[in-house]
Amino acid sequence: MTPRDRRRWGASAVEFALTLPLLVILFSAVLDLAYFMSQEHVVTQAAREAVRHSVGASADPTVVATLAEGNASSWLNTMGIPCDQACVIDAVPLVVSGYNAVEIDISVPIPPIMGFVVPTQEASAHFIMLLDTQGGAFSG
Numbered sequence: 690m691t692p693r694d695r696r697r698w699g700a701s702a703v704e705f706a707l708t709l710p711l712l713v714i715l716f717s718a719v720l721d722l723a724y725f726m727s728q729e730h731v732v733t734q735a736a737r738e739a740v741r742h743s744v745g746a747s748a749d750p751t752v753v754a755t756l757a758e759g760n761a762s763s764w765l766n767t768m769g770i771p772c773d774q775a776c777v778i779d780a781v782p783l784v785v786s787g788y789n790a791v792e793i794d795i796s797v798p799i800p801p802i803m804g805f806v807v808p809t810q811e812a813s814a815h816f817i818m819l820l821d822t823q824g825g826a827f828s829g
Contacts (some may be wrong), residue, residue, distance in 0.1 A: 707758075717803035728770060728799045729812040735764040736793050736814040750782030750789045750820055756791050770787055772825070788821040 739761035743753045757780040767771040772778070777796040784790065796813040 708823060714805050718806040719731040719802055721801040721807040723797055724802050725810050731768045731770060732795050733814040734798055735761050736795050736816040738764055740791050740793055740816060748820065750791055753820060754780035754782045754790045756790060761795055776799045785819065788819050790817055790819045792817045
């Protein structure tokens with residue numbers, strides 16, 4: 690190996706050493722963003738499934754709201770998101786245009802995997818489901 694080849698190899702090593710931290714930070718940011726988007730999808734699905742499974746148990750909106758809170762918590766735990774003191778689940782019976790409905794809000798802090806770039810984010814979901822049939826076929 691000639692001295693000129695050694696200098697080129699040394700320059701390549703220095704360039705690699707300078708770019709590696711930037712690549713690691715970029716990779717960790719992409720990984721954290723993908724993880725957060727995945728967990729936010731799970732939280733949204735938990736809100737939907739909690740109300741759907743609760744509707745089959747009762748037609749009373751107050752009972753459905755109470756059951757939905759418990760179902761959402763168990764759904765999140767099943768999917769690997771621990772629903773402890775930081776997890777906020779709020780299900781409320783309400784009336785929308787004269788029809789009984791249940792509104793559920795879920796908010797869960799999602800810590801990053803790597804944590805180099807992205808801080809802890811809040812994954813939240815909001816879902817409203819009508820409990821009464823609206824009587825009539827869809828128009829269109």
